Amino acid sequence: MKFQIPIGPQHPALKEPISLRMTVEGEVIRDADIRLGYNHRGVEKLAEQKNWIQNIYLMERICGICSHSHSTCYVQGVEKLMEIEPPRRGIFIRYLVSELERVHSHLLWLGVAAHEAGFDSFFMYTWRDREVVMDLLEMISGNRVHYAINTIGGVRRDLDEGQIKKIRDGIKILRERSEFYLKIGSTEPTFVGRLAGVGYLSKADAIALCAVGPTTRASGVAIDVRKDDPHAFYDEVPFDLITADTCDVLGRTVVRIKEVLESYKICEYIVDNLPAGDIAVKAPKKAKPNEVVSRYEAPRGENIHYIKANGTDKPERVKVRAPTLGNYAATVVMLRNGFIADIPLIFAAIDPCICCAERVVELVDARSGEESVVRFSDLRALAAKRRPVRSVKGNVPWPL
């Protein structure tokens, strides 16, 4: 008997709204249908109305977990447009925050994956230790989520000796804990039994469907912007590209934990070789008419920003390709012929950040299923018609 089960838009396994419609036969998934557009925020349109500096903070708010990825990707592009080069100390601090963010994002993912697999103790432990890196980030930037440390031409805050010592101590604790998690994640029998062989994505499929990030690397494809197209200082940092050839959720878990260990190496390199000097250069207000594509290896995969300038202090167009968007096509393949029990695991294994990837809203009539296109002015007129009293009240002039 075939029937459809709706996962989402509201479902305990999903932290953000997305609709996955599964056609299942007993416990086996036969087909999957992903529907997006529940949380479109119009960030790209908004970016055209704000100036270069304001946009840094807007871009940071695309994502709550990899906020620094978006702002760095944007700032990299704008610096190229304005033809300025940030000082080396600024670059080092910027990518120190990047790597710490990768650590916090991967530890968060590990906890989420453990929770989806029903391993709540692992979840509690990883999130407890994630606090260490969150505290480091707060110490460096002053914030836990939206660090706001980037500025065009460098960073906004410097590091002192005391902070560097604290970073070293924090990384020492984190490395010890991450090695323990690597041991648990790859040997705990119930956890491994749950992850191994689940969500198979072959190497050929991963390439054909343009998957990105740890999802692809777990299928044995060695792609990483930090290695393939080293931005900033990544060509001089010694670190390894982590891949796995199991092509399943277990591989994705192992790849992420090992990547965290590589990030500690990079962080230690940064604090050991932190050059002296300024942290930022002064940036011009306007950029010459030009266009640029900026690539950045976010924790979830390759993040691409396309920025077009028209000679004013505002961008003509900013296009964001968040890494999650690149992984959706592969997710459908991974879900097919899996079990219902594995849906949350497989979906969580791409580390989805749904709101980052929303680009459009589709209007579908709930009863007939018909799709329609409505202009924004029509929507406003419709709203005014439905709430005539309130809009009139809002326009009443002050009587005195």
Next chain:
Amino acid sequence: MAALKTVLYLLVYPGLIFLFVYSTFAEWFDRKVYARLQNRMGPTHTGRFGLLQPIADFVKLLSKEDVVPDRADKTLFSVLPVVGLAVVITAGLLLPVWYFEGSATAMVSFSGDIIILLYLLSLPTLILFLAAWSSTNLFSTIGGTRVLTMLFGYEVPLFMSVLSPAILANSWRLSEIALFYQHRPLLILPNLLGFVVALICVQAKLERTPFDIPHAETEIVGGTFTEYSGKKLGFFRLMTDIEMVVSSGLLATVFLGGFPGGLWLGLLQFVGKTLFIIFLLSAMRAMTSRIRVDQVVHFAWRWLAPLAVLQLLIVILIKGLLL
């Protein structure tokens, strides 16, 4: 006097009031142990050390809005929680906890009561399945089929492992089995394998991690309980708590030598031994990840059933050679 004792037995100890109070305490203990193993605090707010938290949760659920879905079988949907609660409380009465006048007989003790107790402990599983089926929700239906699928895995090993000490004691009567092991404490040791098997099966019966598949939150929302709310959900939760106390009581009777020593010492033994078993169950819950339903059946027939058969063989050998 006898009538008063019967009333006391039914209502106070080990009847309704004791089971209610002790099962909420057991839930608190389970939550606290689970939380401490996860580096959390667990309940702290209501009562001293959060001791009253489970009762507060129960009262809160009783006062909540009670929704019955339109398409559900309304009679079945409403009756099942009460029936389930009644079944597990009845099962609780069969535990040999209070010895009258020093004679080794529980109030409701007869030859074959171990079978009745096992049967009464199997009923909640069927009740959960019926509850899931009658609520007609898609997620409930999947949860219900998972309940039954799991039943086929753990039920046979559980029966075999619980009955092998009975075979060694040569009795189908719980109080006699307990008495047998009180007189020969060393014979508890050969049953250790069966104890481990029974512990895992009880964990599966109570649907706790790694066997919390029928109500796996991240997969099928509330699973069996998706449509249940208010009083009915409260009763189901109380049912699970009492089931936990009764099944750990059963394991303590059969494997750990029961609860001798009259009213007060017996009560102390009951609390100590059941808490020990609940502690083991909580630790198992904290240390494992949820497995898939096909893995449960596979695991049960690949490992648990053969081990239970091995336990039977050991018991038969000991009985033939030593006794």
